Amino acid sequence: MVLVFLSVVVYSQKNDSVTVRLNHYTVTVGAGWTHYINNLQVGGENLQKDFAGVSVKFFWEPEHRLSLGLESGYYKLFRAKGQLTDNTLGQVDRSIIPILFLIRMRIIENMHLGIGTGIALITNKIAGGGQKVVTETLSLSNFELSGAYIYPLNKHLLLGGEVKLFHFGNTEDTMYSIQATCAVRL
Amino acid sequence: MISAFCCFTVYIPGKFFMKFRLTLFHLLIFSMLASAQKPAPKDTFDITSHAMQFPHHYKKWGFQVSAGLSMVKPPEDLLESAIQAPLANVHLTFGLPWHLLLESDLTTIIVSNQLRAGPRISFLVRNFGIKGGWDIAYVYGQLKQSGFNNSTQAWMHYPNISFGYKLKKMAFTLKGELAIVGKVSTKSGEIEVSRSKTFLNGGTLSFYVEQRIHHNKVFIIGLKDNYVKFYWPTWMLFSTFNRFYHIPELYISWIL
Amino acid sequence: MKVRNFYVIGLLLLIIGCNKESLIPVPTSGINSFLKETRPIPESSKPLMEGIYLVTTNTTIFGDTMVVKWNHSGILFTCKNGKHFIMNSGYLDSVIFIQGYWRDGYSDATGLCNMYISGSEGGNDLLEGKPAPHIILRGAYGTDNAAPNQSLTLQYLRPFSNKVKESNFYILGHRAGGRNSDRLPVSENSIAMVRFTERLGTTGIEVDPRISSDGVAFIYHDPDINTRLTQKGLLAGDVSAYTWLQLSSFVKLIHGERIPSLEEVLTFAIDSTELRFVYMDMKSADAVPVVIPIQQRAIQHAKDKGRDIIIMMGIPDIDVLNALMAYPDYQNVPSLCELTVDDVRKVNAKVWAPRWTLGVQNDLVQQMHNEGRLAVCWTIDSPNWIRSYLDQGIFDGLVTNFPYVVAYHHYIQE
Secondary structure, eight states: OHHHHHHHHHHHHHHOOSSOOOOEEEEEEEEEEEEEEOOOSSSOTTEEOEEEEEEEEEEEEOSSSEEEEEEEEEEEEEEEEEEOSSSOEEEEEEEEEEEEEEEEEEEETTEEEEEEEEEEEEEEEEEETTEEEEEEEEEEEEEEEEEEEEEESSSSEEEEEEEEEEEETTTTEEEEEEEEEEEEEO | OHHHHHHTOOOOOHHHHHHHHHHHHHHHHHHHHHHHTSOOOOOOOOGGGTOSSSOOOOOTTOEEEEEEEEEEOOOHHHHSSOBOEEEEEEEEEEEOSTTEEEEEEEEEOSSEEEEEEEEEEEEEETTEEEEEEEEEEEEEEEEEETTEEEEEEEEEEEEEEEEEEEOSSEEEEEEEEEEEEEEEEEEETTEEEEEEOSEEEEEEEEEEEEEEEETTEEEEEEEEEEEESOOGGGGGGOOOOOOOEEEEEEEEEEEO | OOHHHHHHHHHHHHHHOOOSOOOOOOOOOGGGOGGGGSBOOOTTTHHHHOEEEEEOSOHHHHOSEEEEEEOSSSEEEEOTTSEEEEEEEEEETTEEEEEEEEEETTSSOEEEEEEEEOGGGTHHHHHTTOOOTTOEEEEEEOSBTSOOOEEEEEEEEEOOOHHHHHOOOEEEEGGGTOOGGGTOSSOTTSHHHHHHGGGGTOSEEEEOEEEOTTSOEEEOSSSEEOTTTBOSOSOOEEGGGSOHHHHHHHOOBTTSOOOOBHHHHHHHHHHHOOOOEEEEEOSOGGGHHHHHHHHHHHHHHHHHTTOOOEEEEEEOSHHHHHHHHTSTTGGGSOEEEOSOHHHHHHHTOSEEOOBGGGOOOHHHHHHHHHTTOEEEEBOOOOHHHHHHHHHHOOOSEEEESOHHHHHHHHHTOO
8 A cells, every 4th residue: 555655646746746836725515425334243134334424624725735624524324224133123323423633635636645533423323122212422533544536626616526434443333435525715 | 918909909090009009019028028037936845854754864963843643542451442542742853963863752641751762873875764773761650540649650662763765745754663661660659559670562663754734844644553562651551461452553743 | 244345444454453352262172072071070079189289390381389279160270470270170980180271361372271180199089089198180281272282290289278278268350250351251241251250260259230221230341332342233322321121132242142130140149159249339329229129139049048148239439328328228238338447337338348559458457357347459450469468468358350360379378
């Protein structure tokens, strides 16, 4: 991975413009498909793992390759419905709101790789086995890896797509998301 | 400019019209020539003299300071929970003659602190750098838990070596070091809970990328894997385990 | 799992750095176990085998002495450095066979072990119920699942001292025997752990009661459902927010067991073990009025069965103390107080349980003894401190994650 990364960067260095880019901020919204990587050891059969997810990011984009930002969003991780165990019918939903600090680097023109870490609020809802229960857990160990292509339509508007991989440590949940994004450069 | 010129092609009687058109034409040509005399500013930045982790010929008697954070994920065996914690970090280099330098590092999580310092020797050949050294570190921690004054002190050694490769504006460094505990003593109240003598604690492997973030200020992103038994930020957990753990860190720092 | 997911997860390895240490498998002798062909050791022979043995081979690994002690489930060999052997035994003709595995409580080292006592080296005498002063255990141990190939010989030195035989010392297994991070083959706070714990040398257990949202008392240490204690499942968050049916149906502990109710644990401890002490470390004040009737039923059940076992409600903080004192006739509720000796007297606790880092506090412990109360301290894990507390302290018991270490230092006393 490092060799690929270095190769891409070396290639991009040769074509890098000498023009200094301006210092600015962007707000990005994204929406798309999320897929939960099912590693449940109990109750993982018949799991619905594909949902829509939304994200919002605020970035400081200085004039060079690196950007720093904050990201949040809402993602449904999974739903289990019907025969949850041999003896129990019901429905379980788990969703997540991450709040992550992101570092993003422009690798070649319009393409970025990012890494993030932060907190996440995990909501678990169950109906079945006695009563409806909603619990919220704050996860303090979370990571994101992302790759994005962002094309500037004009000075202020950018469109693109992003692939993201998340891991939430408290519940050991992992998911990925492919989103279309729209960014406004302030 | 051409549109402006065309707009001025209005009816002006006789010889005055010709004279006016010529003047505008000259003004147009002159402006174009004048602007052609101002080339785009050239970016002369070279990461070599701005980097800290990357091995190079550090400026003699020159200081460099960086400040940042490490996000670390201690083992769940010790914490009994999945938590990552931020360690604040200040890193300093001081260049000396003959390819030598001193490096110092203060890392703290308030209740646990490590101050390390040591000499290095560093060489740069074309785009490749190599740096080696030996740090000595002092660890001190204090925490009041459930009415008890707990504290720890430790001396540690970190022989280390770094390999680097640079591009014009970016540098990459791979650093490996051993972690040797010279002495560690942990107390709870008046009782010395544990004391250990010299042992090989394990090692760390780190990868850093240094590049500009804003103007010519350099930002460092690093990934570090600590493969150790005694991890000094977690002394207050009073672990009795005799096991190695992989403890990852995400390191970010801003060279001031 | 789809192949693409493997690639995706592979990307995470560098960043996440898998700290979820793999569970250490218990080595098994499998189908070749020769104990299946043997007969059980007579009860009269067991105490004659117990005692202190000299280790004559591989002393660098196991030390120079070992304690051999029978328990309800098998036989334990334990060393002073945390290594111990969990063994089963049987005899054929005049030879006593002992087979099982060893492990290091402080690291992940483990392996198989086969031993025997030949007829002429004590086997005959032991099986006839006679003292055998020249017992020699011969055999071998190995690493992981490899066949034992390293020589191990133990030579009987002496029996337990009268001081040890007459003592009523309690070796209390924390979380019923040890934590999940101690890499035991059973989950903490489970029926399986209560069944297994005596093999580690415990004579009592500490458990962690909580209550479900519909008022059922169960044992579980952490406040939330997490992957440290449970297999990854459908539930997450506050464990006490769920009904008992939900917890029973959806949650499996890390080794596959169910979360046990407190009533199940107490009944099992009384009916199926020889444990003599249960310390219920109350995790919430709300659980107090629910747990007291369960405790009373269990005490009555033990009395009916003639079992010598004390079952104490633990008071770890002021909230639980106040909740207990709000209960009618609280002074007759058998309790164990972790707070000050004045709090012990206020609530008429039967046991005082200070944290071990306060020191041996012999003067206060003696006061408790003078008042007819017991004193145990918690949770002490370092071998040096365990030895120190047994040598210099006068506690009636120790709570520990390493009961085999406490067992060694207790039984070796002269």
